[in-house]
Amino acid sequence: MPASLPRRHFLLAGTAALAGTAALSGTVRAAAASPVNFQLSWIKSIQYGGYFAGIDQGTFGKFGIEASFNPGGPNIDPVANVASGQMMIGDRPSGPLIIAREKGIPIKIIGTVFQKSPFSIMSLASKPIKSLKELSGKTIAVATSNKPLMLNLLTDAGVDPESVNMVPSSPDPSALIGGQLDAYSGYVTNQGVMLQTRGVEIYALNAQDLGMPETAGTIYAREDFLNDNRQLVVNFLKGAIAGWGWALNHPEETARLMVDKYGSPGLDYTAQLTELKASKPYIVAGAGQTKGLLAIDPLLYQQIIDLYRKVGLIKSDMKAADLCDPSFVDAALS
Structure with a gap:
């Protein structure tokens, strides 16, 4: 019997050491998470609920991403912040991105939240x-x-x-x-x-x-950033896809998160909940329904480009391939 005490002590010590190693490993993993900053086109509200659900539910962390979201507003030029390199990724309706690309700003669309504009x-x-x-x-x-x-x-x-x-x-x-x-x-x-x-x-x-096609919540980034950070971007999109999936399946909880924790001050819970529920048919539509959330439909973007050319907002012979790179979100969905 006395001999069993040292053995028990050894086992307990070993268990403690393993626990300590696991805790340290978790700390290292958390510390190793790659930061991604994202420029929103408007204030923090339910229209971005999937991203904040991703932070809260750990879907970004699961893929090694530490995501942060910079609010937009009437005095902020979201595209300029991304084009300058101040922010890594951003979102806008597709129209301003087409015009920016026409002006020579080297951005590309890598995902679509609202497949059909509301x-x-x-x-x-x-x-x-x-x-x-x-x-x-x-x-x-x-x-x-x-x-x-x-x-x-x-x-x-x-x-x-x-x-x-x-x-x-x-x-x-x-x-x-x-x-x-x-x-x-x-x-x-x-x-x-x-x-x-x-x-x-x-x-x-x-x-x-x-007959006026458009997308909203359109995700974009600079081409050089995309070329240099492919896996980082794919992992960000994986976290975003999972976050949006959770938000759409948990509208009440997501609305509460935005009102109580992540959103701009003064948001109304009923309005946030109503907006998220109203948004779902526009998010789970088109390629978002057939391929998966945030997917890109090049044919839809070509229709939008052609419309902008027809009404004189652009003049070049831009193609969807000049504007979009679906390979990132395709990899995230695979």
């Missing part, structure tokens, strides 16, 4: 505008940057653009409620949710369904 023409359900032809004689709020696209949409539908009163839009669609507007063009997942959470029922015409 950009829509919204009207009050009590006075619905159910077709483009019904805009004749009406007043609609349109962002200045979107005016060429709206003019093309009207012309293709056989509507005289001169018959439609287009006024500059603001981020808040309240003028639609007040009767100053007959229609408002914006994101049904954003301004549409603003109206719905105020008890205002709306009717929405999706612009992509009308």
